[in-house]
Amino acid sequence: MLGGLARRVASVDKLKAEKHPVILVDSGRLFKDPRVGEDAEKVSMNARLISRAYSRMGVHAVNVGDLELLQGIPFLKEQASQGLNLISANLVDASSKKTIFPPYFIYNVENFRVAFFGLLSSDMGQEIRKAMGEDAVAIDPVKTAEEMVARLREEADIVILLSSLGLDKEREIISKIPGIHFVMGGHEGRFFHTMLKESETFVVQSYWAGMYTGRLDLTLKNTTSIFHDAGEKFRIKKEIADLDRRLERIKIVLDEGKSNVLEFTYQKITKKRAQLQETLDSLNRLPYTENLFKWQMVPLDNSYREDREVVDWIRKAGFTASAKK
Amino acid sequence: MTRVSEKGKALTYFKASLCLSVLYMLFYSLVAVSAGFAETVKVTIAHTNNLNGRLFAYKTSE
Numbered sequence: 001m002l003g004g005l006a007r008r009v010a011s012v013d014k015l016k017a018e019k020h021p022v023i024l025v026d027s028g029r030l031f032k033d034p035r036v037g038e039d040a041e042k043v044s045m046n047a048r049l050i051s052r053a054y055s056r057m058g059v060h061a062v063n064v065g066d067l068e069l070l071q072g073i074p075f076l077k078e079q080a081s082q083g084l085n086l087i088s089a090n091l092v093d094a095s096s097k098k099t100i101f102p103p104y105f106i107y108n109v110e111n112f113r114v115a116f117f118g119l120l121s122s123d124m125g126q127e128i129r130k131a132m133g134e135d136a137v138a139i140d141p142v143k144t145a146e147e148m149v150a151r152l153r154e155e156a157d158i159v160i161l162l163s164s165l166g167l168d169k170e171r172e173i174i175s176k177i178p179g180i181h182f183v184m185g186g187h188e189g190r191f192f193h194t195m196l197k198e199s200e201t202f203v204v205q206s207y208w209a210g211m212y213t214g215r216l217d218l219t220l221k222n223t224t225s226i227f228h229d230a231g232e233k234f235r236i237k238k239e240i241a242d243l244d245r246r247l248e249r250i251k252i253v254l255d256e257g258k259s260n261v262l263e264f265t266y267q268k269i270t271k272k273r274a275q276l277q278e279t280l281d282s283l284n285r286l287p288y289t290e291n292l293f294k295w296q297m298v299p300l301d302n303s304y305r306e307d308r309e310v311v312d313w314i315r316k317a318g319f320t321a322s323a324k325k
Numbered sequence: 326m327t328r329v330s331e332k333g334k335a336l337t338y339f340k341a342s343l344c345l346s347v348l349y350m351l352f353y354s355l356v357a358v359s360a361g362f363a364e365t366v367k368v369t370i371a372h373t374n375n376l377n378g379r380l381f382a383y384k385t386s387e
Contacts, residue, residue, distance in 0.1 A: 004382035012371065020367040032378025046378045067377070110366045160370075186374030208375035209383050216370040300382075314380055321381045 002211035002299055005053050005314065006306035011213060012057045014304065023107050024057060025116055027186035027205075028065025028164035035070070035127060047071050048079070049317055053310055055083030061105040063118030064088040065164035065186065070131045073100060087118040087162070090144040094137045104148065106156055112220045115156030117148045119173075120164045121187075141165055142173055149179045157223040160184060167203070174198045181227060182216070182293075194235075195295045200226055204295060212297045219292040228283070230292040236280045243273045 015022050031047040034040050054062060064086050068076060080086045080101060089103035104117035122138040132138075145161065152159045158181050163170050166187040174180060180201045189208025196203040206214030219230065250266045253259055 001382040001384055003379060005380045007382065008373075015369065015371055018369065020369060023368065023370045025370060025372055026376070027372070027374035029375045029377060031376075043378065046380065049380065050376065050378065107368075109368050110364060112366055112368075114368065114370075164374075184370075184372045184374070189375035189377075204372070206372050206374050208377060209379040210373060210376045211383050214372035214374075216372060218368050218370065220366040220368065319380055 002301055003209055004300065004306065005050065005210065006308075006310040007300050007304045008210055008213070009053055009057055009307040009310045011298075011300055011304045013307070015213075021107075021109050023114065023116075024059040025160075025162055025184060026054070026059055026062040027162045027184055028063040028118070028120060029067045029186055029189075030054070030062060030065070031067045031071060033067055033070065044071065044075070045317055046319070047075070049313060049319070051079040051082065051084045052313065055079075056310070059085060060107060061085050061087045061116045061118065061162060063120065063162035063164055063186075064091055064101060065120055066124060066128055069120075069124070069128050069136075072131050073133060073136050076101070087116065088120060089117045089148050090119050090122065090139045090141050092137055092139055094135050097139075100136060104152060109220075112158065112223060113156040114158045114160065114218075115152040116160045116162050117145075117152060118162045118164075119145060121166070121169065141169065142176060145173045145180075146177050149177050153179050158182075158218075158220075163187075167205075170203060171198055174201045174203070184214070184216075191297065192295070193297065194231070195229065195293075197229075202227065202229075202293070202295075206297065210300065212299055215296050215298050217294040217296075219294075221291055222289045225289060225291045227291045227293050228286060230294045231296075233280060233283050236276050236283070240273060240276050240280070243269050243276070247273070 012024060030050055032038065032043045034043040062085055064076065068086070076086060077100075085105070086101040087103065087105055088101050089099060091100050092098060093100055104115055107114045119141040120138055122140055124138065149159060159179060160182045161170070161173070161180050161184070163183055163185040164187050165185065167185065167190070170183050170185050174183065175198070178199065183201060183203040185203060185205045188205065190205040191207045192204045192214075204214060204216075206212055247266065247269055250262045250269070253262055254266065
C-alpha cells in the first residue's frame, strides 16, 4: 500500500518537525480528470477535498496544470481564496494579459532566496479551452520562461521551475534559457531515482498518484555557486566497490590459469574503474563553498500513520476506498 | 600593583578580541557576502506531481 491523502498530510507534519525549513510544492495535475467518465459533481467534490488538504498542509506553491483548468477558473479562484497557493506564470487574463494567479513564489531562508515559477502547456485540447472560458488563455511557455528567468535571477538566488509541460518541452526550455537550477516537473508522472542533468539544470518528476514524495535536500553555501549532486560520490563509491569484487573474482580464475577468455573483461572493468575513480577524485577536489543537493524518492508506505481528521473529511464526503475508481 | 597589571591584561585581551570581532564582521559583510559566500543553510523541498485526484492508497496489486 502506497500513498493516500490522509497519509500524505501526516507525512508532511512529520517532515515539518525536522530542524531545518521545509518548502512544499506541487507541479500540478492535482485533480481528477473529469473526462474519464466519472460524475462531474463527484470530481468537483474530490477536487475540493484535495484543495482543503493541501491548504491544511500549507503547501507553498501549486502549479496550475491542465487537470486543474478542467475545473474552470472560477473554481480555482475560489480554492485560492480558501488557501490553496496556486501559481502560474503563463495562465493569463485574455484581455489584460495579466496573470490570473501569482506567477511565482519566493521563499527566504537566511541569506538565500529560493524562487519557484509555474508553467503549463499552451497546447491544449478543446475540452480544456472550453472549461477555461474565453477570459483566460495560456501563453507561450518558452517565451514566458525567458522573461521569468531574467526577472528571477535578479530577485532570487535559486530558480526552480514547477512544470506541467512534460519532459520534451522542459528540455527545450533548458536548452534555450540558461539560469534555471532545477525543473520539478510532472505531466507524465515519471519515476526518477536520480536527477537528470541537462546542461547546468537538474530535472526531476516524483511519479504519480501520490505514492511517493520527491525529497530535495539543499545545502546552500554560496549564492552564486552551481549545484552538485551530493549523492553522486556515494553512488560512485558503491559502483567502485562492486567492480573491485568482480575484479577480485576474475583475478582468482586468471591466476589459476583456468581461462584466458576473461582477460579482456578484466581489462575492460579495470578501465571503467579508473574512469570512475577519476570522477570521484574530481568530486573530492570540489571547493567547500559549492552548493550541494541530495534527491530521494520517499515512499508513502505503512510506516506513516493516517491523519484522522483528513480520514474523517473523506468519509463524510462519501468517498470510500472500494468506490474510488 | 599586581592587581592593576592583571586588570590591564584583561582589558588588553578584551580590546583585542573586540577588535578581531569587528574585523571579522567587516570582512564578512563587505567581502564574503558580496562575493556570494554565506553561512551554510539547509533546506528541504518536498515535491509532488500528478496526484490525479487520488484519495486512497495505491495497492501494488492494482
